[in-house]
Amino acid sequence: MDEVTSHLVAFLVSPGVNMIDLGGPMQAFSTCNTLAKRGTLYEIITASAQGGAVQTAPGLMLPTTAIAQIDPSNIDTLVVPGGSNGGQPPENNELAHWISANSARIGRICSVCTGAFLLGQAGILSGRRVATHWRWAEELQRRYPEAHVELDPIYIEDKNVWTSAGVSAGIDLALALIARDQGRATAMAVARNLVVYITRSGGQAQFSVPLEAQSASGNTFADLEDWILNHLTMRLDIATLANRVGMSERSFRRKYHEATGRTPMRAVEAFRLEAASQSLISTMQSVKQIARAVGCETENNLLRLFRRHYGITPVEFRQRFSKQPENSADP
Template structure:
């Protein structure tokens, strides 16, 4: 029997908040013989609903939704602040949630869940730009701006936009196992199921994107090869520049010195390894380019004020 997924949208919603999860569930349905998913989209009044980017989708009317719902998912979008005053929309979300096995939101769709009273006394996340406002507006909601997604009881919330794909993959993994979630991720050519505890913030987000194409390629090389020789002489040679000129241009265009960028990139690689593998710390240190467990520990304490072991215990993916 197919699991029914109802995605709630509204004028001005973020298209990727709907399309990303919808494609995850639809791909899973293709890979599962029986017991997959059926995705529906609904809005107040139904009909043509414009997304924030101008693309229009056709939705059924929320008032006409009948029968059991497996997963109720609420999209976000720049128009969410004005939608909070839409009593009909909020009432439909609250009513449908009561009959759903689980409830989820993408990005600032969490505000609509909170407005419907569905997040009281729960730990939740949302887009990091909106986390402060969510925390201030709803005193009974515990907001954590860092994770990609959070599960609290039967309520799942996720961070900004494309983290909705990570959330949907996690739901597929919960329903059908991690092997299927990995197959769906491969089919969609996306990251293989990032754990929810992984931070919204990644090394590339902490540095500027260089204007120079060779430096952009070099930045990508650093992030993809943390255990390589990433010394200034090696990087300068790879970029075809003198060491002095390379250091100056890289720092000017990224806002970080080459050494600091490499250290952050390696720290991020170590964090991923701790979250998705069971490798001992000495292997994590080697494969992330940090060299020794002592350096791994020192870098973790510097950036995240937590030991590598504590981080693994807190954020390790349950699929391993």
Template sequence: MSPTNRAARSSAKLVANGESGGPPSVSGEPAEAASKRPASGDRPRYWRQGLDVEARRIAMVVYPGITALDTVGPLEVFATANLIASLIGRKPLYDLQVIASHDRPVATSVGMSVNPSCKLEELVLPLDTLLVSGGLGQEEACKDAHLLQFLRSVSRRVRRLGSICTGAFPLAEAGLLDGKRATTHWALARDLEKRYPKVTVQVDRIFIRDGNVYTSAGVTAGIDLALALIEEDQGRAFALRCARSMVVPFKRAGGQAQFSLQLQAQFASTPAVQRVQEWAAENISGDLSVTTLAARAGTSERNFARLFREATGMTPAEFVERLRVDAARRLLENPAQRLESIATECGFGSADTLRRVFQKRVGVTPSQYRDRFSTA
């Protein structure tokens, strides 16, 4: 028996009790699986979805300097899905591989190394899903011509293409995000936007799907993305069971913010701009026009707009809109507060304006957001 299968069986009890165990086998069904198959009437809802289908092949691209959690986190979600499948008498749902430009161990940010399953050119196609891991090594990855050509070639032969955190940079460098909406770690979102103007970067999103291309925000957002992919494949009930087994929330959807805009104000490089941002956050229901903000800064509108963009990477109007949407998010988590009241408190003027701007920025309507994230 392989070490992977031993780990899967030893952790079966933990997962059955709702706790996360070790990685399951990704090749072959446990011998006892057939005897454990429940009768048709006893099968859970998620049994019928994907029953006995061939395992979906998923490959994670790694390179020196990857963040360990960007790689291991999403893969562990798929491994947990395999383990849960084995417990209900199903074959493995996912065949997982880690691939790199070479077959040597790849160093991660925490000192541990990842051993690739194979080199890029040895990957057997077709493939269901190709994911690119993130990490501070993305700059060198963007210079790896072999990797970029591989991504371009394989992208045409996969059902889903995606990235975790800064893995969006190699995808963008390969031209695979051109004309797409995408996200990445919030601290590098403006850099992605500047370097790749053909990409529509949406910094507020946990993950984004645009066609068959998926990008996730920073670090743990890769786990959210993996759960979303499992939900697509196996249904919500099965994905929820995976989340519970790993003791992670299944509530975060792509539209939830990855950080507060009031925290982003701290990253303004110019003190005068930061003071205006802080004042705006404290007076969100008032007049936050460029004229008002420029007067607050003691400079002309044109000069203020230039200084603001240099310091934050966005226009004053965009910042105010994001600030108000961020405030609306928090208020929407209280199911008792009416939408009209939230619109007034956040400076939108009307519920219709709130709905329009909120959906543009977040990707879901205020009502949909409240359904997902309400504290009730």
């Protein structure tokens, strides 16, 4: 039997770390070790700026190793879990400096949820596509405008930097890393053991856009959004929508953004994207037919929409998520 080379995974934590952001991916790697029949595949360590006990968000004390005691060149995967200290995303000058100084020596760098803020502070998100929890996406983009923050994906791989959304998305990220390292069969075995879905890939949306929009506290535009969902093939420009609610275009733009956290045009785009996604998963319609049915008019328009939001084509999305037979209407 060939000798197994252990893959070092270092979790870099700061006070207020979220236990699920940390424990979910850690358990996935640990379960992979448990199921392995050829030795320890992943060596797991937890590190912090000074070492010693670090208090987690629920108040539990977590033993850690000081980053000064770790050789960065030995780290195959660095994972920065999210969390908050005083209700704000993590900010740690010492950890950010260490990540910045050693990023070139580390195999791949990952974040879960608001852990992306530390990667942004370290200066390694510039020019990269980035994911975080959807509630923090706008703030991450504001703080680090050189990054390309995307609202929808569960996780994103951009070269050697992987970023993921919040909470359970960290498990999806870990499963993707395991699949890359050990193969899909091993990742599926881990997923089955954890009783989670292996089919959630990075292109899948974090949440249902209509559901999230209409469940938002204080959203006074729920009736308008119902109307949009039932009239996706119409010309849904600012003038049409503002006229529908009896507002000037300027007031409508401002009030809609205040109520929902996104611009009207981003909302229309998101509704069309989700409608198209559901059709790709649940029907045998061609991409061209779906594009017309959701108001994108042409297949190329829908293609651009999917690439911009998910980083994949509609056909690739269907191949990943559809439970329909593979002999679909698409070529």
